[in-house]
Amino acid sequence: MSLMGTMKAVTGSFDGMPAAADVQLAAGASPRHDWSREAVRAVYRRPFLELVFAAQETHRRFHDPGQVQLCQLLSIKTGGCPEDCSYCPQSAHYRSGVESGGLLDVEAVYAAARQARDGGASRFCMGAAWREVRDGREFDAVLEMVAQVASLGLEVCCTLGMLTDDQAGRLARAGLTAYNHNLDTSPEFYSQIITTRRYGDRLRTIEAVRKAGITVCCGGIIGMGESDEDRIGLLQQLATLDPHPESVPINMLVRVPGTPLGESEPADPLTLVRTIATARLLMPAAMVRLSAGRRSLTREATALCFLAGANSIFVGEKLLTTPNPERDEDERMFRELGLRAIPNGQSRS
Numbered sequence: 208m209s210l211m212g213t214m215k216a217v218t219g220s221f222d223g224m225p226a227a228a229d230v231q232l233a234a235g236a237s238p239r240h241d242w243s244r245e246a247v248r249a250v251y252r253r254p255f256l257e258l259v260f261a262a263q264e265t266h267r268r269f270h271d272p273g274q275v276q277l278c279q280l281l282s283i284k285t286g287g288c289p290e291d292c293s294y295c296p297q298s299a300h301y302r303s304g305v306e307s308g309g310l311l312d313v314e315a316v317y318a319a320a321r322q323a324r325d326g327g328a329s330r331f332c333m334g335a336a337w338r339e340v341r342d343g344r345e346f347d348a349v350l351e352m353v354a355q356v357a358s359l360g361l362e363v364c365c366t367l368g369m370l371t372d373d374q375a376g377r378l379a380r381a382g383l384t385a386y387n388h389n390l391d392t393s394p395e396f397y398s399q400i401i402t403t404r405r406y407g408d409r410l411r412t413i414e415a416v417r418k419a420g421i422t423v424c425c426g427g428i429i430g431m432g433e434s435d436e437d438r439i440g441l442l443q444q445l446a447t448l449d450p451h452p453e454s455v456p457i458n459m460l461v462r463v464p465g466t467p468l469g470e471s472e473p474a475d476p477l478t479l480v481r482t483i484a485t486a487r488l489l490m491p492a493a494m495v496r497l498s499a500g501r502r503s504l505t506r507e508a509t510a511l512c513f514l515a516g517a518n519s520i521f522v523g524e525k526l527l528t529t530p531n532p533e534r535d536e537d538e539r540m541f542r543e544l545g546l547r548a549i550p551n552g553q554s555r556s
């Protein structure tokens with residue numbers, strides 16, 4: 208049975224737990240954007256089971272708890288990136304074994320997107336290992352890729368590094384649904400992870416995307432040696448964007464040998480769950496995407512991520528350059544958990 212299968216989700220509710228009184232999320236209430244550090248900290252630090260329960264309650268007010276969006280990634284330009292992001296195997300600063308390549312052909316990208324759609328994905332995300340977009344032949348080809356992927360009825364997302372207002376406008380006119388540009392961590396911890404750009408550079412690109420009418424996909428990574436306070440800081444940054452990002456990817460670091468973070472301590476899956484639950488409570492309408500790192504999660508930890516409000520995953524054997532769970536494994540998990548893929552055209556993007 209495919210991921211598009213029709214197994215019904217468990218829709219019963221839990222009784223007897225206190226409601227999330229301090230989280231102000233009555234049905235229909237509009238999301239808040241004025242989250243202070245203290246308020247975010249209070250949510251993040253709630254007792255674990257209470258936090259997950261509150262997140263699931265909120266999740267059910269805004270989303271179908273049995274539906275999860277399947278997204279597929281494709282690296283359209285791999286490796287050789289001039290940025291020094293300590294987690295990234297595509298940085299030219301490190302020897303990770305990733306082979307650099309040129310920009311893929313439009314035809315190859317179209318074929319990969321069609322295959323992704325036929326496999327049940329409703330969103331296709333193209334990544335390029337660029338610091339920023341440069342106008343010229345390659346950007347023109349990316350615009351053509353966007354138009355072609357959009358013609359398949361898929362949501363189209365790109366992650367190409369920094370953008371100018373004009374470039375964001377051109378992507379919007381080509382049919383881009385979403386632009387992924389992560390803040391990754393708190394403003395305080397950022398310079399320990401990346402030295403070749405500043406937090407403010409990230410925020411400026413996010414603003415350009417927003418102004419162009421493209422939806423914002425912005426999240427971060429856990430497991431980089433950051434503290435709870437850094438995760439709280441990241442979540443506060445995201446939740447004070449107005450409007451909130453429509454899409455919040457939460458990545459667990461994929462530790463790639465040769466990168467500065469290749470030998471880090473693995474993140475605690477319960478910290479991942481806590482981060483997802485807090486994101487769900489702060490940004491109730493967003494798609495919260497359980498992104499990189501699923502290969503190191505047990506089935507049970509993954510189920511907790513869904514319970515905490517994650518409602519999207521990446522499928523396919525590869526993320527950009529690193530492995531992802533096998534398709535069969537994901538299909539089995541969907542059957543066991545009673546989850547269904549969100550049909551094409553029905554997510555909140």
Ligand code: SAM
Binds near residue numbers: 295388389428
């Ligand atoms: N170069 C563009 C940029 O940085 O915005 C786009 C591609 S970049 C690979 C997209 C995102 O992937 C990064 O912002 C980071 O959050 C995530 N990422 C990269 N390497 C990762 C890793 N090893 N583990 C988890 N997430 C990672």
Ligand code: DTB
Binds near residue numbers: 280366461498499526
């Ligand atoms: C995001 O936040 N995670 C995805 C997507 N946005 C582009 C990328 C994960 C990359 C993991 C490392 C790799 O495969 O190279």
Ligand code: SF4
Binds near residue numbers: 296297335336338
């Ligand atoms: Fe380059 Fe993006 Fe990797 Fe940073 S995360 S090194 S900008 S590809």
